[in-house]
Amino acid sequence: MLALTxxxxxxxxxxxxxxxxxxxxxxxxxxxxGPRVEAWRYTKLDKFVAREMQPATSVQSLxxxxxxxxxxxxxxxxxxxxxxxxxxxGLPVNVRASDLGDDEAALAQLxxxxxxxxxxxxxxxAAMTSGLLLDITGEVDTPxxxxxxxxxxxxxxxxxxxxxxxxxxxxxxxxxxASHLALSAPLIGIELGAGARLDMAKIQAENDTNAHIxxxxxxxxxxxxxxxxxxxxxxxxxxxxxxxxxxxxxGDCQLSAxxxxxGNQHHDVTTYMDHAVGHCNSNQxxxxxxxxxxxxxxxxxxxxxxxxxxxxGQQMSRALxxxxxxxxxxxxxxxxxxxxxxxxxxxxxxxxxxxxLFYLTSRGIPYTTARAMLIEAFLLDAIDTVENEVLxxxxxxxxxxxxxxxxxxxx
Amino acid sequence: MTALLExxxxxxxxxxxxxxxxxxxxxxxxxxxxxxxxxxxxxxTMSYVLAGRDGYEVTGGDxxxxxxxxLEMEPDExxxxxxxxxxxxxVELPGVGGMSFLRAAVNxxxxxxxxxxxxQLAFVKMVRAQATxxxxxxxxxxxxxxxxxxxxxxxxxxxxxxxxxEPTIAVLDETDSGLDVDALKIVSDGVNFLRAPERAMVVxxxxxxxxDHIVPxxxxxxxxxKIRKSGGKELALEVEESGYAGxxxxx
Numbered sequence: 001m002l003a004l005t006x007x008x009x010x011x012x013x014x015x016x017x018x019x020x021x022x023x024x025x026x027x028x029x030x031x032x033x034g035p036r037v038e039a040w041r042y043t044k045l046d047k048f049v050a051r052e053m054q055p056a057t058s059v060q061s062l063x064x065x066x067x068x069x070x071x072x073x074x075x076x077x078x079x080x081x082x083x084x085x086x087x088x089x090g091l092p093v094n095v096r097a098s099d100l101g102d103d104e105a106a107l108a109q110l111x112x113x114x115x116x117x118x119x120x121x122x123x124x125x126a127a128m129t130s131g132l133l134l135d136i137t138g139e140v141d142t143p144x145x146x147x148x149x150x151x152x153x154x155x156x157x158x159x160x161x162x163x164x165x166x167x168x169x170x171x172x173x174x175x176x177x178a179s180h181l182a183l184s185a186p187l188i189g190i191e192l193g194a195g196a197r198l199d200m201a202k203i204q205a206e207n208d209t210n211a212h213i214x215x216x217x218x219x220x221x222x223x224x225x226x227x228x229x230x231x232x233x234x235x236x237x238x239x240x241x242x243x244x245x246x247x248x249x250x251g252d253c254q255l256s257a258x259x260x261x262x263g264n265q266h267h268d269v270t271t272y273m274d275h276a277v278g279h280c281n282s283n284q285x286x287x288x289x290x291x292x293x294x295x296x297x298x299x300x301x302x303x304x305x306x307x308x309x310x311x312x313g314q315q316m317s318r319a320l321x322x323x324x325x326x327x328x329x330x331x332x333x334x335x336x337x338x339x340x341x342x343x344x345x346x347x348x349x350x351x352x353x354x355x356x357l358f359y360l361t362s363r364g365i366p367y368t369t370a371r372a373m374l375i376e377a378f379l380l381d382a383i384d385t386v387e388n389e390v391l392x393x394x395x396x397x398x399x400x401x402x403x404x405x406x407x408x409x410x411x
Numbered sequence: 412m413t414a415l416l417e418x419x420x421x422x423x424x425x426x427x428x429x430x431x432x433x434x435x436x437x438x439x440x441x442x443x444x445x446x447x448x449x450x451x452x453x454x455x456t457m458s459y460v461l462a463g464r465d466g467y468e469v470t471g472g473d474x475x476x477x478x479x480x481x482l483e484m485e486p487d488e489x490x491x492x493x494x495x496x497x498x499x500x501x502v503e504l505p506g507v508g509g510m511s512f513l514r515a516a517v518n519x520x521x522x523x524x525x526x527x528x529x530x531q532l533a534f535v536k537m538v539r540a541q542a543t544x545x546x547x548x549x550x551x552x553x554x555x556x557x558x559x560x561x562x563x564x565x566x567x568x569x570x571x572x573x574x575x576x577e578p579t580i581a582v583l584d585e586t587d588s589g590l591d592v593d594a595l596k597i598v599s600d601g602v603n604f605l606r607a608p609e610r611a612m613v614v615x616x617x618x619x620x621x622x623d624h625i626v627p628x629x630x631x632x633x634x635x636x637k638i639r640k641s642g643g644k645e646l647a648l649e650v651e652e653s654g655y656a657g658x659x660x661x662x
Contacts (some may be wrong), residue, residue, distance in 0.1 A: 156510035354465065362462050363516035363572060364490035364523070373515065375553075377506025 006031050006157040007245035008127060008183065009054040015126050019107040024124035028330035029116035032119050039117070042297040042329045043268040048211050055127040056080030065149045067176050068397065069229075070390045073143040078384040080150040080181065081129035081157025088189075094138040096287035100131030100162055107131075110162045113217035115243040115272070120225035124187035132161045140171040143390050148186070150179035152397050153209065157181055162189040169220075172199045173388055177234065180207035186218045192224035194248060199227045201391040203398050206234035208263065218223045218279075222248025229386045230257040231395050232267050233402050238267040246273070246308075246393035247279040254283040258382050258395075260402045261294030261326070269296040271315075275302065278309040278338065286317040287382040291374055291406060299331045300344065308336040317347040320378055324407070372407040376400070414415045414482045415611045422471035425458045426444045429470065430456040432636035439609040440579070442527040445622055445647060446615045448486040448633035454615045455499060457633070459537030461613075462496040463489050476580065490516075491523040497569040499585040504556035511540060513525035516577055541574045545601050562589035563598075565629050570601040581605070582613045599624030619651040632658050 004339070015021050033040040059079040069075060074090045076083065088097045100106055107125070114121035134144075137345050147325045157179060165171060177184055184206060192198055197268055206212050212235040220226055244253050257266035273282045282292055304315040319328035330347035352374050360370035378380040386392045416438040424430040430453045437443050448454050460466045461474060461497065463486040470613045473480050481489050518528040525621050529537065542552060544565045566586055573581055583602065587595055602625050606612070613624055622630070622644065630646040631638045632655070640646065650658075 111481070321639065355502050356461075356504055358464050358486060359498065359504070360507075360512075361487040362464075362490055362496050362498075363512075364519040365515050366486050366487050366519060367432065367485065369515060369519070370487070373507055374504070377504065382507045 007049055007053055008113040009052070009053055012126055013127055015128070016101060017104050017107065019104060019111055020125050020128065023111070027119070027122040027126050028118070039299070041271070042299070042373065045235070047152055048237055049302050051182050053154055053156045053385040055152070056082060056129050056152070056157055059081070059084070060151065063150055065147060066319045067147050067178055068394060069145060070143045070174070074144045076132070076146045078130060078146065078148045078157070080152065080155055080160050081148070081159045081184070082119070083130040083132055083159070091144070092140055093258055094136060094140055095144065096135040098133045100133040101128060101159055103133055104253055105359065106162050109159070109191070110187070110217070113189050113191070113219050113245065114187060115215045115217055115241050118212050118215045118241055120185045120187050124160055124185045124215070127156070127158045128160045129354055130157045130160070132159070133161045134161070135166070136164065136169045136171050137166040138169055140169070142176065143172040145174045145176065148175070148177045148179055148184060152183045153179050153180065153182055156183035157186050158187070159407040160187045161323065163198075164191045167193040168195045169193065169251060170197045172388055173226045173231040174200070174391060174394055175202040177204050177206050177212060179209055179210055182372070183211045183213065188214070190216070191225070192218070192220050193224040193226060194225060196221065197227070197310050197407065198224040199388040199391055200229070201386065201395055202230045202240070204230070204232040204238055204240065205398065206238070206239065208236055209232060209266065211236045212238040212240070213334060216242040217249050218244040218252055219241065222242060222250040222252035225252045225387070226327040227254045227388065228256070229383070229391065229395060231398055232257065232269065233260040234399070237266045237364045239270065243272040244274065244282070246275045246277060246282065247280040249277050251280040252283040254385065256382055256398060258369070258379055258383060259288045259296050260399065261288070262406065263298055264292070265294045265295060265344070267295070268299070270297070270299040271301070271394055273300070273302045273313060275304040275308040275311045275313060276346065277305070277310055278307060280308070281312040282314070285382045285385055285409060286315070287379055288319040288328055289322065289327055289379065290319060291322040293323070293325045295326070296328045298329070298347070300345070301333040301335060302343060304336040304338050304343065305340055306367055308338045309340040311341040313337060313341070313342065315345045317379070320375065321349065321351055338340065368407050375403055377404070379403070412439070414438060415477060415512070416474040418472070420472035421460065421469065421474060421476070423456060423467055423469050424454060425467055430636050431460065434636070434638055435471070436638065438580070438611045438613065438630065440611055442629065443612045443625065443627045444631045445627035446613060446633050447617070447619070447630060447647060447650055450617070452633045453636040455584055458496055458582050458615055461582055462486055462494060467499045488518070492493060493521055493579035495573050495576055495581045496539065497573060497581065497583040497586050499588060500567040501557050501569055503558050505558050507556050509552050509554055509556050510535070510538065514573060518573065520576060532602055537592060538575065541571055544604070545571050546597050547571055563591065563594035566590055566594065567600050570596065570598055576589055579609060580611050580613070582615065584615045585617065587613070587618065595621065595624060622623065622647045635656050
């Protein structure tokens with residue numbers, strides 16, 4: 001593909017600094033993955049890649065978005081991928097915000113932990129619409145909520161965010177995506193120092209014409225904890241890819257996800273869990289519900305290095321198809337080089353259980369309600385693993401609203 | 412007087428296989444009828460056909476509640492019209508909380524009847540009162556429906572649902588299976604407590620022992636998809652002594 005015809009149109013872009021300049025060169029050399037790239041075999045980008053778009057350079061004023069905000073939360077708002085810097089004033093003192101674009105070392109660090117060979121790892125570094133570096137120390141008692149909005153179907157958003165928790169730091173963060181753009185391509189790096197804990201939820205509720213292609217890289221230090229959960233329910237095409245490196249013993253990573261698809265939506269949740277050292281736990285509970293012609297993909301690889309003894313790595317994916325035309329693909333993989341580990345994976349795809357539906361309806365419960373109760377049970381099983389009440393309080397109503405819309409559909 | 416439940420020459424198939432081959436039965440309010448029969452006689456099929464389960468195809472005849480045919484009604488509509496089936500094998504519903512399940516069922520009935528939905532506090536009281544009688548603990552009520560319940564607990568939970576839903580026609584499918592003597596007593600007491608002039612019960616069982624506890628007004632012997640013999644409660648004892656052999660010829 002010629003660099004000049006590649007989308008987004010980056011001809012007006014002149015990135016600052018060696019890291020971003022190199023990213024632009026790499027992006028122009030590789031671009032979007034073609035149809036034969038194995039990691040993208042279930043998620044073809046050809047239709048989307050032809051869309052005309054260019055990275056946002058300015059912000060239009062938008063109505064207050066209809067996004068729930070946890071009590072006392074600090075909001076960091078990105079419009080068209082551009083951070084409203086006035087928001088930073090609300091951050092607690094132990095959260096230091098700075099411009100990632102000015103920090104070559106932090107950019108290099110982000111590049112080193114971002115998913116390898118992922119188009120957004122290069123594209124969004126090059127086309128960065130806003131760069132934010134958050135350095136967190138101590139215990140942050142207010143939730144930090146990043147809102148991503150925008151309303152221009154000719155634009156792409158490339159927010160790039162590096163979040164670093166110092167040793168022993170604790171924070172609760174949420175990402176809520178509700179844009180109407182051509183493409184949202186957030187690139188996020190997370191580094192957890194020894195004993196740090198980050199509870200994080202991502203809600204992908206983009207407009208249903210949006211493409212959302214996200215790359216997240218995480219490094220988890222000794223005895224540090226990431227409790228991460230993703231709810232992907234918006235966008236026409238969504239691929240949420242997270243690479244985690246367990247880099248210190250005693251680390252713990254929850255990386256669960258729910259995807260909800262209807263219409264012609266395509267949801268892809270891809271994870272790579274690298275147990276580079278031993279004595280770490282990772283657990284992924286993936287649940288998908290697909291209606292109409294929707295398609296869901298889960299690809300999860302757990303890699304256990306030769307010296308990573310006493311690793312506990314679990315992943316379980318279950319998809320529920322509500323329509324004959326819906327499709328789910330799952331590719332769980334274990335790649336284990338150590339010999340003293342507990343690892344398990346599994347994937348199921350199925351429909352609602354007729355016997356369960358009959359049992360509920362035989363009690364007088366209307367069919368649509370019975371169906372909704374079973375779908376809810378299927379999803380809450382995963383969502384209620386989110387212990388943090390603030391995040392659970394964001395995720396649960398969002399999923400319930402989706403289910404209510406589903407239940408109201410004519411059948 | 413119109414019968415509460417009337418089954419007229421009912422034929423039904425599962426897949427291509429005819430199971431019920433012309434059942435006739437008239438049940439009036441206040442009566443308890445026992446249906447006995449050997450394995451494969453069509454007892455469970457009959458209970459599923461009455462409840463309206465998918466895959467149990469009625470090929471002839473009719474089922475009427477208060478003179479109205481219910482064959483075109485969905486299972487939930489039949490239930491709200493007063494039908495209740497206590498399952499032989501109650502179904503586990505992982506993730507579906509017991510209390511919200513019970514409340515959804517009770518409220519569905521109330522909405523149908525044009526009554527107000529029961530509020531949560533009043534409902535908890537209502538459930539507790541019934542649960543205590545059936546020896547159902549608070550812990551069991553809090554769990555997901557039937558998940559982790561023993562066989563006996565599941566059967567008691569069925570009777571709890573029956574007590575809360577106050578059906579006019581209760582069909583109990585092999586409620587005694589899997590119960591020890593003590594559990595059988597608890598379940599039977601629960602059922603007997605619900606005997607009422609406005610309610611009819613159909614007790615389906617393989618063995619006579621349940622009928623020592625729930626004493627029926629009428630006993631029918633089902634075999635090869637047809638009722639072969641009907642009589643009073645003494646018919647059950649007859650079966651107990653001489654088995655089902657020879658019943659087929661009696662029709």
